[in-house]
Amino acid sequence: MDNRTCYCRNSKCALYGRSTLRARLKFCDWHGGAARLECQRCHSRVSARAGTAYAGVRTDLSTYLRGATALAEGLSIRATGRLLGVDKDTVNHWLPNVGRHCQKVTSYFFRNLxxxxxxxxxxxxxxxxxxxxxxxxxxxxxxxxxxxxxxxxxxxxxxxxxxxxxxxxxxx
Ligand SMILES: [Zn+2]
Structure with missing residues:
Protein backbone atom coordinates (compact mmCIF):
# COMPACT_ATOMS: atom_id res chain seq x y z
CA MET A 1 0.00 0.00 0.00
CA ASP A 2 1.24 3.44 -0.89
CA ASN A 3 1.71 5.55 2.26
CA ARG A 4 2.63 8.74 0.40
CA THR A 5 -0.98 9.91 0.43
CA CYS A 6 -1.39 9.41 4.20
CA TYR A 7 -1.61 12.47 6.40
CA CYS A 8 -2.29 13.43 10.02
CA ARG A 9 -6.05 13.48 10.50
CA ASN A 10 -5.97 15.60 13.65
CA SER A 11 -7.47 18.90 12.46
CA LYS A 12 -5.76 20.77 15.34
CA CYS A 13 -2.30 19.59 14.30
CA ALA A 14 -0.03 21.90 12.28
CA LEU A 15 0.68 19.01 9.90
CA TYR A 16 -2.99 18.24 9.28
CA GLY A 17 -3.61 17.45 5.62
CA ARG A 18 0.05 17.44 4.57
CA SER A 19 1.09 14.38 2.62
CA THR A 20 4.30 12.82 1.29
CA LEU A 21 7.47 13.83 3.17
CA ARG A 22 5.81 16.95 4.62
CA ALA A 23 3.42 14.69 6.57
CA ARG A 24 6.24 13.56 8.91
CA LEU A 25 4.51 10.27 9.62
CA LYS A 26 6.53 7.39 11.03
CA PHE A 27 5.64 3.72 11.04
CA CYS A 28 4.19 2.81 14.44
CA ASP A 29 2.75 -0.72 14.34
CA TRP A 30 0.34 -3.03 12.58
CA HIS A 31 -3.37 -2.90 13.33
CA GLY A 32 -5.97 -5.10 11.66
CA GLY A 33 -3.52 -6.07 8.92
CA ALA A 34 -2.70 -2.46 8.03
CA ALA A 35 0.29 -0.32 8.91
CA ARG A 36 -0.40 2.37 11.46
CA LEU A 37 1.56 5.59 11.25
CA GLU A 38 2.26 8.15 13.98
CA CYS A 39 2.41 11.89 13.44
CA GLN A 40 5.77 13.19 14.69
CA ARG A 41 4.15 16.46 15.76
CA CYS A 42 0.98 15.55 17.69
CA HIS A 43 1.60 11.78 18.09
CA SER A 44 -1.87 10.86 16.86
CA ARG A 45 -2.06 7.65 14.88
CA VAL A 46 -3.51 7.07 11.47
CA SER A 47 -4.13 3.83 9.63
CA ALA A 48 -2.49 3.58 6.22
CA ARG A 49 -5.93 2.50 4.99
CA ALA A 50 -7.72 5.63 6.21
CA GLY A 51 -9.53 7.35 3.38
CA THR A 52 -9.17 4.39 1.03
CA ALA A 53 -11.62 1.73 -0.10
CA TYR A 54 -9.87 -0.62 2.34
CA ALA A 55 -10.72 1.41 5.46
CA GLY A 56 -12.58 -0.67 8.03
CA VAL A 57 -12.11 -3.93 6.10
CA ARG A 58 -10.73 -6.80 8.17
CA THR A 59 -10.77 -9.40 5.38
CA ASP A 60 -7.45 -9.99 3.65
CA LEU A 61 -7.02 -7.58 0.76
CA SER A 62 -6.81 -10.21 -1.97
CA THR A 63 -10.22 -11.64 -1.02
CA TYR A 64 -11.68 -8.17 -0.64
CA LEU A 65 -10.43 -7.08 -4.07
CA ARG A 66 -11.79 -10.22 -5.73
CA GLY A 67 -15.10 -9.59 -3.97
CA ALA A 68 -15.23 -5.97 -5.12
CA THR A 69 -14.48 -7.11 -8.66
CA ALA A 70 -17.17 -9.79 -8.53
CA LEU A 71 -19.72 -7.27 -7.26
CA ALA A 72 -18.72 -4.77 -9.96
CA GLU A 73 -19.27 -7.50 -12.53
CA GLY A 74 -22.82 -7.94 -11.25
CA LEU A 75 -22.43 -11.07 -9.17
CA SER A 76 -24.94 -11.27 -6.32
CA ILE A 77 -23.94 -10.82 -2.70
CA ARG A 78 -24.66 -14.47 -1.87
CA ALA A 79 -22.81 -15.78 -4.96
CA THR A 80 -19.80 -13.59 -4.18
CA GLY A 81 -19.77 -14.91 -0.62
CA ARG A 82 -19.98 -18.53 -1.80
CA LEU A 83 -17.20 -18.08 -4.36
CA LEU A 84 -14.84 -16.46 -1.90
CA GLY A 85 -15.75 -18.55 1.12
CA VAL A 86 -16.93 -15.61 3.20
CA ASP A 87 -20.27 -14.89 4.86
CA LYS A 88 -22.86 -12.94 2.84
CA ASP A 89 -23.01 -10.39 5.67
CA THR A 90 -19.32 -9.72 5.15
CA VAL A 91 -19.90 -9.10 1.45
CA ASN A 92 -22.90 -6.97 2.37
CA HIS A 93 -20.55 -4.85 4.51
CA TRP A 94 -18.13 -4.36 1.59
CA LEU A 95 -20.68 -3.12 -0.92
CA PRO A 96 -21.54 0.29 0.61
CA ASN A 97 -17.87 0.78 1.51
CA VAL A 98 -16.78 0.26 -2.08
CA GLY A 99 -19.72 2.30 -3.39
CA ARG A 100 -18.93 5.31 -1.19
CA HIS A 101 -15.30 5.25 -2.23
CA CYS A 102 -16.18 4.93 -5.95
CA GLN A 103 -18.47 7.94 -5.56
CA LYS A 104 -15.64 9.97 -3.97
CA VAL A 105 -13.20 9.02 -6.73
CA THR A 106 -15.73 9.92 -9.42
CA SER A 107 -16.52 13.23 -7.72
CA TYR A 108 -12.81 14.04 -7.50
CA PHE A 109 -12.03 13.37 -11.16
CA PHE A 110 -15.26 14.66 -12.67
CA ARG A 111 -15.46 18.16 -11.22
CA ASN A 112 -15.39 21.64 -12.69
CA LEU A 113 -16.00 20.30 -16.15
ZN1 LIG B 1 -0.41 15.51 13.74
Whole structure:
Protein backbone atom coordinates (compact mmCIF):
# COMPACT_ATOMS: atom_id res chain seq x y z
CA MET A 1 0.00 0.00 0.00
CA ASP A 2 1.24 3.44 -0.89
CA ASN A 3 1.71 5.55 2.26
CA ARG A 4 2.63 8.74 0.40
CA THR A 5 -0.98 9.91 0.43
CA CYS A 6 -1.39 9.41 4.20
CA TYR A 7 -1.61 12.47 6.40
CA CYS A 8 -2.29 13.43 10.02
CA ARG A 9 -6.05 13.48 10.50
CA ASN A 10 -5.97 15.60 13.65
CA SER A 11 -7.47 18.90 12.46
CA LYS A 12 -5.76 20.77 15.34
CA CYS A 13 -2.30 19.59 14.30
CA ALA A 14 -0.03 21.90 12.28
CA LEU A 15 0.68 19.01 9.90
CA TYR A 16 -2.99 18.24 9.28
CA GLY A 17 -3.61 17.45 5.62
CA ARG A 18 0.05 17.44 4.57
CA SER A 19 1.09 14.38 2.62
CA THR A 20 4.30 12.82 1.29
CA LEU A 21 7.47 13.83 3.17
CA ARG A 22 5.81 16.95 4.62
CA ALA A 23 3.42 14.69 6.57
CA ARG A 24 6.24 13.56 8.91
CA LEU A 25 4.51 10.27 9.62
CA LYS A 26 6.53 7.39 11.03
CA PHE A 27 5.64 3.72 11.04
CA CYS A 28 4.19 2.81 14.44
CA ASP A 29 2.75 -0.72 14.34
CA TRP A 30 0.34 -3.03 12.58
CA HIS A 31 -3.37 -2.90 13.33
CA GLY A 32 -5.97 -5.10 11.66
CA GLY A 33 -3.52 -6.07 8.92
CA ALA A 34 -2.70 -2.46 8.03
CA ALA A 35 0.29 -0.32 8.91
CA ARG A 36 -0.40 2.37 11.46
CA LEU A 37 1.56 5.59 11.25
CA GLU A 38 2.26 8.15 13.98
CA CYS A 39 2.41 11.89 13.44
CA GLN A 40 5.77 13.19 14.69
CA ARG A 41 4.15 16.46 15.76
CA CYS A 42 0.98 15.55 17.69
CA HIS A 43 1.60 11.78 18.09
CA SER A 44 -1.87 10.86 16.86
CA ARG A 45 -2.06 7.65 14.88
CA VAL A 46 -3.51 7.07 11.47
CA SER A 47 -4.13 3.83 9.63
CA ALA A 48 -2.49 3.58 6.22
CA ARG A 49 -5.93 2.50 4.99
CA ALA A 50 -7.72 5.63 6.21
CA GLY A 51 -9.53 7.35 3.38
CA THR A 52 -9.17 4.39 1.03
CA ALA A 53 -11.62 1.73 -0.10
CA TYR A 54 -9.87 -0.62 2.34
CA ALA A 55 -10.72 1.41 5.46
CA GLY A 56 -12.58 -0.67 8.03
CA VAL A 57 -12.11 -3.93 6.10
CA ARG A 58 -10.73 -6.80 8.17
CA THR A 59 -10.77 -9.40 5.38
CA ASP A 60 -7.45 -9.99 3.65
CA LEU A 61 -7.02 -7.58 0.76
CA SER A 62 -6.81 -10.21 -1.97
CA THR A 63 -10.22 -11.64 -1.02
CA TYR A 64 -11.68 -8.17 -0.64
CA LEU A 65 -10.43 -7.08 -4.07
CA ARG A 66 -11.79 -10.22 -5.73
CA GLY A 67 -15.10 -9.59 -3.97
CA ALA A 68 -15.23 -5.97 -5.12
CA THR A 69 -14.48 -7.11 -8.66
CA ALA A 70 -17.17 -9.79 -8.53
CA LEU A 71 -19.72 -7.27 -7.26
CA ALA A 72 -18.72 -4.77 -9.96
CA GLU A 73 -19.27 -7.50 -12.53
CA GLY A 74 -22.82 -7.94 -11.25
CA LEU A 75 -22.43 -11.07 -9.17
CA SER A 76 -24.94 -11.27 -6.32
CA ILE A 77 -23.94 -10.82 -2.70
CA ARG A 78 -24.66 -14.47 -1.87
CA ALA A 79 -22.81 -15.78 -4.96
CA THR A 80 -19.80 -13.59 -4.18
CA GLY A 81 -19.77 -14.91 -0.62
CA ARG A 82 -19.98 -18.53 -1.80
CA LEU A 83 -17.20 -18.08 -4.36
CA LEU A 84 -14.84 -16.46 -1.90
CA GLY A 85 -15.75 -18.55 1.12
CA VAL A 86 -16.93 -15.61 3.20
CA ASP A 87 -20.27 -14.89 4.86
CA LYS A 88 -22.86 -12.94 2.84
CA ASP A 89 -23.01 -10.39 5.67
CA THR A 90 -19.32 -9.72 5.15
CA VAL A 91 -19.90 -9.10 1.45
CA ASN A 92 -22.90 -6.97 2.37
CA HIS A 93 -20.55 -4.85 4.51
CA TRP A 94 -18.13 -4.36 1.59
CA LEU A 95 -20.68 -3.12 -0.92
CA PRO A 96 -21.54 0.29 0.61
CA ASN A 97 -17.87 0.78 1.51
CA VAL A 98 -16.78 0.26 -2.08
CA GLY A 99 -19.72 2.30 -3.39
CA ARG A 100 -18.93 5.31 -1.19
CA HIS A 101 -15.30 5.25 -2.23
CA CYS A 102 -16.18 4.93 -5.95
CA GLN A 103 -18.47 7.94 -5.56
CA LYS A 104 -15.64 9.97 -3.97
CA VAL A 105 -13.20 9.02 -6.73
CA THR A 106 -15.73 9.92 -9.42
CA SER A 107 -16.52 13.23 -7.72
CA TYR A 108 -12.81 14.04 -7.50
CA PHE A 109 -12.03 13.37 -11.16
CA PHE A 110 -15.26 14.66 -12.67
CA ARG A 111 -15.46 18.16 -11.22
CA ASN A 112 -15.39 21.64 -12.69
CA LEU A 113 -16.00 20.30 -16.15
CA UNK A 114 -17.21 23.01 -18.48
CA UNK A 115 -18.08 21.05 -21.56
CA UNK A 116 -19.73 22.50 -24.60
CA UNK A 117 -19.67 19.13 -26.29
CA UNK A 118 -18.80 15.65 -25.12
CA UNK A 119 -18.28 12.63 -27.32
CA UNK A 120 -18.51 9.12 -25.91
CA UNK A 121 -17.28 5.91 -27.39
CA UNK A 122 -16.55 2.36 -26.34
CA UNK A 123 -14.01 -0.18 -27.45
CA UNK A 124 -14.32 -3.90 -26.84
CA UNK A 125 -11.30 -6.17 -26.85
CA UNK A 126 -10.03 -9.11 -24.81
CA UNK A 127 -6.94 -9.99 -22.81
CA UNK A 128 -5.34 -13.31 -23.83
CA UNK A 129 -8.65 -14.98 -24.68
CA UNK A 130 -12.33 -14.20 -25.03
CA UNK A 131 -14.64 -14.50 -22.03
CA UNK A 132 -16.38 -17.61 -23.41
CA UNK A 133 -13.08 -19.53 -23.40
CA UNK A 134 -12.10 -18.79 -19.78
CA UNK A 135 -11.99 -21.52 -17.16
CA UNK A 136 -14.07 -20.92 -13.99
CA UNK A 137 -10.86 -20.12 -12.10
CA UNK A 138 -9.80 -17.59 -14.73
CA UNK A 139 -13.25 -15.97 -14.52
CA UNK A 140 -12.93 -15.67 -10.76
CA UNK A 141 -9.46 -14.11 -11.00
CA UNK A 142 -10.89 -11.53 -13.43
CA UNK A 143 -7.57 -10.81 -15.11
CA UNK A 144 -8.11 -12.36 -18.55
CA UNK A 145 -11.08 -12.16 -20.89
CA UNK A 146 -13.26 -9.39 -22.25
CA UNK A 147 -12.16 -5.84 -21.65
CA UNK A 148 -13.96 -2.60 -22.37
CA UNK A 149 -12.45 0.82 -22.76
CA UNK A 150 -14.87 3.69 -22.25
CA UNK A 151 -13.83 6.99 -23.71
CA UNK A 152 -15.33 10.42 -23.16
CA UNK A 153 -13.69 13.49 -24.61
CA UNK A 154 -14.54 17.06 -25.29
CA UNK A 155 -13.15 18.43 -28.53
CA UNK A 156 -11.94 21.99 -28.03
CA UNK A 157 -10.85 24.01 -31.03
CA UNK A 158 -8.74 27.17 -30.95
CA UNK A 159 -9.30 29.79 -33.63
CA UNK A 160 -7.01 32.63 -34.74
CA UNK A 161 -8.48 36.06 -35.23
CA UNK A 162 -9.08 35.18 -38.87
CA UNK A 163 -11.54 32.58 -37.66
CA UNK A 164 -9.46 29.89 -39.26
CA UNK A 165 -9.26 26.63 -37.42
CA UNK A 166 -5.71 26.30 -36.10
CA UNK A 167 -5.15 23.62 -33.52
CA UNK A 168 -7.74 21.05 -32.69
CA UNK A 169 -7.13 19.84 -29.17
CA UNK A 170 -9.32 16.84 -28.91
CA UNK A 171 -8.12 15.81 -25.47
CA UNK A 172 -8.62 19.09 -23.66
ZN1 LIG B 1 -0.41 15.51 13.74
Missing amino acids: HLAECQLDELWTFIAKKEAHLTPLEKLRAILGDAWVWIAFSPVCTRKQTNRLVVPDCFG
